[in-house]
Amino acid sequence: MSSPDVGVPYRNSFDTVAARGRCLTYRRRILDISQQVTALHVAPAFSCTEIVDTIYNGLMRWDTREASPDVFLMSKGHGCMIQYVILEERGVLSRADLDLYCKAGGRLGAHPDYGVPGIAASTGSLGHGMGLATGMALAERLQGRESAIYLVLSDGECQEGSTWEGAMMAANLGLDNLIAFVDLNDFSGLERMSEGHPAFHPLLDKFQAFGWEGVEVNGHAAEEIFEAVDQRGRGKPFVVVCNTVKGKGVSYMEHVPIWHYRSPSSEEYRQACDELAEVAR
């Protein structure tokens, strides 16, 4: 089998039914872990669950035996729970790692840390991912490797000037091995961005004005995310602006800012599990 082109998904189809099943499992696993700690970024992980699942399970070549494995970079570091549970499922992280999440003796914190298996960079401070990813994508090209860099951004960090410094450079350099996904859940820490910062929208136009190609999709429809990347052109960095719901799948979490960080009580936990099961049916 010949090696695929840069950034072209190596699977030519994506099983959306299987994806739904995985995302249910991931969300339930995150809820389970939330019962071990007082605070955990549940809602930010739920808004990008389908995005991260599609990257890991549909788009990325990340088998370490590959000559040029792709890179996953979680720029919205506070969404890392979804990355942790996928890495656990793949055996990159252990159950013991997840059991010690945010506990003494463990190696997983509320933001990803470089050096932990499967983690490409330390993030958490917003606005760093675009620069790191641009540097990585350039390094892959300069060294003649065919890796793609998959970058997950929050919408909030698209308010950081550094994100646009990087976006401009990535386009200047024509880095078409850089594929970014914006988790547009419309909530920054304080408020709805469409209300507090109406000029933030439309976001896709801004990326296009900076020399990117891109599309806007439903960020909870895995097939839309997959197809967007599958059908993209070449010569420019590519962005998928993903419209999402913060806390997706749990009624009392959806669009409610306090769930940015809070862990559910045991009663809330049971309700959340029931609702997720219902949605998946």
Add this chain to the structure above:
Amino acid sequence: MRNKFADVFYELGRDDPKLCIVVADISPAGSIGKFRTEFPQRFINTGVAEQIMIGMCAGMAQRGLRPFAYTIATFTLYRPFEFVRDDLCYQELPVTIVGIGGGVTYSTLGGTHHAQEDIGVATAIPNMSVIAPCDPAEAEMATRWCATQTRGPVYLRLGKAGEPVLTDKAADPWRFGKLRYIERGEDVCILAYGPIMGLAVEIADRFRQRGDSVSIVSAHTVKPLDEEGIVDALRRHGRMVVIEETAPIGSLGPRIKAIAYDAGARCRVDSFSLRDEFIHHYGSHAELLAAHGLDAARIGHALGLS
């Protein structure tokens, strides 16, 4: 100093395809221009965008390249500070950030272009090494070391251009992390780093004229500091004079005094630095240093040499 850096970088970059230079809209000095012409893919200009200069260097290093970030010191260290801290130092990546015009080198450009607190700022960050060569020859040694080291990020603090060679007859070779005796004496130890070494040499002459035997030491590696070497120097000399072109808070002088206190050293230590103030003075570099109290007459007077 920057031309020597450029010559050495060009020479090393010809042979090492992993060496890259990322600049933020600064005209490439000397041989860097040649490097740009011959290896355009490894010369990256981010434009007036310093955060991404540092961020890109981090990502490039994480994927196997060896990048140098290069611009005026205020813009490699201050403007992108949190990127230097998080992307380079927290992740412990072997990236060299070159700061041209450390201290108040750009004496006509005003305080916006003075990196007068750079030593305190850079040394405060965990994992950061700080190297400040005193002349073009030391700049060459430091550049060679930076191009092959694997320990982590380095702030390479350079002057500008035209600095004289002061170390051609140095008693010691240049070694990262070690004090370097340029001259060895017994009574007084003059310790400095960076281009202000020229002033340190003048002060050494004043002591000699008085009949003292003088050591002149380049503390080119400001971090990690050669504490053993400092203790040894404190024990071997009756008097130490520290001269540095940086803000007093976070500078070497107070550190050496602390080391002397902890070691129970009897050596007298006098230290001279920039003042803890922004001085609105435009003129030559020497004039601005003098406005901060750093000239041979003022230091000599303070040391009882006049």
